[in-house]
Amino acid sequence: MKNAALEKSSHLEYFNIAISVDCVIFGYEDKQLKVLLIKSDLEEFEGMWSLLGDLVRPDEDLEAASYRVLQERTGLDDVYLEQVYTFGATGRHPSGRVITTAYYALVNIHTYKLANTDNELHWHPVSELGTMAFDHKNIVDTCLKRLQEAVLEHPIVFNLLPKKFSLRELQDVYEAILGVELDRRNFRKRITLKGWLDDLNEMEEDVPHRPGKVYCLKEVFGRHGKKALKPAPVLHS
Template sequence: MTDKSQHLKDSVSLVNSYHKAAISVDCVIFGFEDEKLKILLIRSDLEQFKGKWSLLGDAIKENEELDNAANRVLLERTGMNDVYLEQFEAFSNPNRHPGGRVITLAYCSLLNIQHHELEITDNELHWHSVKSLKDKDLAFDHKMIIEKCFKWLQKRIQEHPLGFNLLPERFSLRTLQSLYEAILNIELDRRNFRKKFFSMDYLTDTGEYETDVKHRPGKLYAFNFEKYEKNKRKWTGIDF
C-alpha cells in the first residue's frame, strides 16, 4: 500500500511544477439612462495606465471563490451589494497585463441606474456611454472585453427579456424602443416594434401616463415577470 504522505508529497510537487499565473475578476456593468446604453468605468490606479479608464476589477484573494471576489470588488468600488453578476468569459492572453501572466474572469450585469446609488470610495467612478468608448483608450484589454460582452448582450436581449432589468418598473413604449435601439445599434420601425411586443402579451397597461416630458405623454407599462416565469418556454425571442 502506498503511503498517504507520499501521495500528498507528489501532488504538492506536481502543483509546484505548474507555471504560476495570477487570477483576477473584472465587472462589466451596463446601465441605461437618457436613452443611452452606458457602462460603469473607474480610473485605473496603476501608474502605467495613469489617466485611463478601466473596468472594476481586482485579483482574487487566497481561498476566495470567483463569485465572491466579483461581489467584493463591486462592493468595495461602488458600495453596491445587491447586484446580480453573471460569469461571462475568461480572458487569458499571456500579454494582457504588463505585470505578468494574469487570467481574468469577466462578470456581466445589467442594472437600472436610478435604482443603484454609487458610493465612490477610492477613485473616480462614472457612467460612460458605450458609443463613446470608441474614442477612449482603456487600460489593459478592457475595450476588447467590453466589446465581447456587448455582443453577448445584443444576442441575449433578443432571446430573453433581459432588457427590462435596465428599465424602471413603469416605462413607456418609447423608452422601451429606445433601449432596444441603443443595445442593437439599429433604428426600429415603431409600428412593427410595438406589434411584436404586444403579441407576446407580457406588457401590462398600468393606466398611468408619463409626466414632465416635452412630447405627448405616453402610456406607462410594466413587464409581467410572473407571467413570463410561468410561460418562458414559450418565449421565442425577438427578431428585428
C-alpha cells in the same frame, strides 16, 4: 493512483497565476448605453480608463467575486450578472500573469450609489470609448456583443430601467444597445408578443406631449430574469 492530497503538492508549482474578475457594468442614461469605468491606477496606463475588477480570493466563488466587485463599487448587491468570457493571454497584464473572467452587469444607473467617494469613477457612453487600459476595450466589445445577442431572447434589459416605464423608453433602451433604429409599430408588436409586460393602466405624467401607457415587467420574470422560462427542447433524454 494519486489522491487529492498528493496531487495538491504537484499543483503548488503552478500557483503563480493570479485570477481576477472584470465587470462591464452597463447603465442607461440620456438614450445612451454607458459603462462604468475607473481611472487606471497603474503607471503603465496613466490616464486611461479601466474596468472595475479585482483578484479572486482563494475562499470565494468566481461569481461571488464579481458580485463583490459590484457591491464594493456601486453599493448594489441585487444586480443582473452574466459571465461572458475568460481572457488569458500571457501578456495581457503588465504586473504578472493574470487571467481574468469577464462579466457584464446591468444596473439602473439612477438607483446606484457610489459606495466609495472615488471621483475617478465615471459613466462612459459605449459608443465613445477610446483606448483603454489592458485589453479592456476588447473585453467591453465582447461583452457588448454578447449583450446584443441576449436582449431579444431574454427579458433582461429591464434591469437598466426603473420599475415603471413606457414603451418608448423601452424602445430607446433597445436602440441604444443594438445601435440601430427600430420601427415603432413593429417593436411594439414584437414586445407584446414576448408576453413580458404587464399593463399598469397608468399614464405617463409631466410629459410635454400625449402621455403614453406605463408598463412593468411581469412578476414571473421577477427582476434579473436570468432564466427566461422557455421550454427547452427534450434532448438526449
